[in-house]
Amino acid sequence: MARLERKLSGGIAAPTSTGVPRVVTANGIETGRFGGYLATWDPDTGGKFGVPDQFVRGAFRRSIEEHERRGGRPIRLKYMHGPLIGAFPVDLVVEDSAGLRVVGEINLSTALGRDVWALIQQGALSDLSIGFITTRDKIEAGVRKIFEAVLVEGSVVDEPANRGAQILSAKASEPASLETILEDLQGMTESLRAPRRAARRSPRVVAHAPRVPGDLGAILNDLNATRDALRR
Numbered sequence: 001m002a003r004l005e006r007k008l009s010g011g012i013a014a015p016t017s018t019g020v021p022r023v024v025t026a027n028g029i030e031t032g033r034f035g036g037y038l039a040t041w042d043p044d045t046g047g048k049f050g051v052p053d054q055f056v057r058g059a060f061r062r063s064i065e066e067h068e069r070r071g072g073r074p075i076r077l078k079y080m081h082g083p084l085i086g087a088f089p090v091d092l093v094v095e096d097s098a099g100l101r102v103v104g105e106i107n108l109s110t111a112l113g114r115d116v117w118a119l120i121q122q123g124a125l126s127d128l129s130i131g132f133i134t135t136r137d138k139i140e141a142g143v144r145k146i147f148e149a150v151l152v153e154g155s156v157v158d159e160p161a162n163r164g165a166q167i168l169s170a171k172a173s174e175p176a177s178l179e180t181i182l183e184d185l186q187g188m189t190e191s192l193r194a195p196r197r198a199a200r201r202s203p204r205v206v207a208h209a210p211r212v213p214g215d216l217g218a219i220l221n222d223l224n225a226t227r228d229a230l231r232r
Contacts, residue, residue: 004152005048006081006131022121024105031086031105032117038088038130038154040099043143053144060100063151064093076153077104081131085113088154100130102154116156129157 047053067090074087092103119125136148
């Protein structure tokens with residue numbers, strides 16, 4: 001069954017450099033803007049299968065494109081994988097040669113947002129963590145290579161006392177987040193199915209409608225079953 005995983009990236013969450021203001025206005029709301037990496041392409045120290053994990057460049061391409069198709073829907077930005085404190089504008093989420101580079105915008109209209117932003121500026125908060133669902137991976141030469149993943153959210157997190165333990169414990173499944181995951185996956189499957197429905201109504205309009213990947217459908221079914229079991 002697909003599980004929500006979390007990984008401490010070790011990337012730096014810091015006020016962005018020249019060219020990007022530290023405080024900007026987004027839709028009339030004052031936000032604190034910072035940059036960093038949610039993931040890198042290097043193997044980490046360990047994963048849930050007892051071997052290092054390694055994201056492969058391109059792993060998030062499809063997930064990013066799905067957010068763009070949904071009207072530029074931003075990636076959720078949370079504090080410690082809990083309360084929502086802002087967003088990662090999807091047009092500023094980019095895979096580059098080093099990893100998944102992001103620019104985050106923390107809502108400064110909220111008390112928690114102001115607190116987190118102040119701690120980032122101080123340097124007390126300096127790490128980012130990624131929440132994702134693996135949809136295609138394979139263990140090769142003692143490393144689990146993640147070829148495709150659904151990007152669920154990114155979080156600003158504190159510096160753990162035991163970094164290795166934090167990485168391992170942060171990969172546990174999170175039943176409380178199932179509704180959020182289901183919302184994201186349902187939106188993805190619906191956007192993929194829409195062209196096929198249009199093609200059935202008018203084949204001349206859509207000549208080649210994409211198919212909903214079998215693995216995505218299976219993941220959605222598994223998560224729905226898990227949610228129903230937890231509700232009993």
